[in-house]
Amino acid sequence: MTHSARKPLVAGNWKMHKTVAESVALAHAVAEARVGPRTEVVLAPVFTALGPVAAALRGTNFGVAGQDCHWEPQGAYTGAIAPEMLRDVGCTHCIVGHSERRQYFGETDAGVHRKIVALGRVKLVPIACLGETLAERESGATFSVLSRQLDGMFGSLDAEGADALAANLVVAYEPVWAIGTGRTAKSSDAQLAHAFLRDRLRDRLGDVAERIRILYGGSVKADNAAELMAQPDIDGVLVGGASLDAAGFSRIIQAAGSS
Numbered sequence: 001m002t003h004s005a006r007k008p009l010v011a012g013n014w015k016m017h018k019t020v021a022e023s024v025a026l027a028h029a030v031a032e033a034r035v036g037p038r039t040e041v042v043l044a045p046v047f048t049a050l051g052p053v054a055a056a057l058r059g060t061n062f063g064v065a066g067q068d069c070h071w072e073p074q075g076a077y078t079g080a081i082a083p084e085m086l087r088d089v090g091c092t093h094c095i096v097g098h099s100e101r102r103q104y105f106g107e108t109d110a111g112v113h114r115k116i117v118a119l120g121r122v123k124l125v126p127i128a129c130l131g132e133t134l135a136e137r138e139s140g141a142t143f144s145v146l147s148r149q150l151d152g153m154f155g156s157l158d159a160e161g162a163d164a165l166a167a168n169l170v171v172a173y174e175p176v177w178a179i180g181t182g183r184t185a186k187s188s189d190a191q192l193a194h195a196f197l198r199d200r201l202r203d204r205l206g207d208v209a210e211r212i213r214i215l216y217g218g219s220v221k222a223d224n225a226a227e228l229m230a231q232p233d234i235d236g237v238l239v240g241g242a243s244l245d246a247a248g249f250s251r252i253i254q255a256a257g258s259s
């Protein structure tokens with residue numbers, strides 16, 4: 001499967017921003033965007049706004065994502081949300097392993113693995129994030145870090161297990177030094193990382209790897225999105241700051257339509 005055969009995905013990660021009313025207003029504004037027939041759009045508001053945003057987007061093709069989940073279906077895990085509960089309020093996707101979860105909340109590759117499996121169980125699409133820090137990049141460790149993360153995150157997932165997930169599975173390469181810094185990876189450097197990740201996924205999972213969409217994230221804006229998505233292994237973008245502005249985010253959605 002080639003780049004053009006994989007449906008581009010544009011995901012907006014709103015992080016810890018916006019009240020319910022503000023989230024619903026932003027979702028309505030983004031839903032006005034002209035979305036190419038082959039483009040998939042997913043919005044990830046805070047937990048409290050998931051249900052209202054999903055309701056506001058009913059009847060559109062937009063998906064809704066949690067920003068994290070637990071791996072158990074229920075239990076004594078104060079503060080946590082199960083994949084089943086995300087599904088219950090209308091989610092279609094869930095981000096896991098975001099670098100902010102890793103940095104501030106102790107998320108590990110092994111935990112991400114359990115979450116990916118748990119999401120697969122209830123047919124929510126995992127958007128599984130990974131990426132190197134600046135120190136790791138500068139010491140030449142980028143590819144070994146990506147390998148280690150990928151192995152940990154996909155753990156014991158074999159070709160068969162992956163096949164069940166893979167039509168859906170989304171990986172997001174987000175170099176930590178590019179997140180929220182205004183420093184985007186050069187599209188050629190991002191492409192190298194994406195091609196490396198696809199090769200590693202192919203070694204591990206076989207042909208299924210061709211169907212897995214690999215998004216780029218880290219200071220994506222309306223004016224760099226098209227160039228990034230034109231790269232052969234960049235199948236969409238995960239957008240933080242720029243997804244909070246409906247007009248700018250709509251331009252990113254349009255850029256995906258022409259990638």
Ligand code: PGA
Nearest residue numbers: 179180218219239240241
């Ligand atoms: P950013 O965030 O676009 O603000 O850099 C991306 C992300 O954290 O997903």
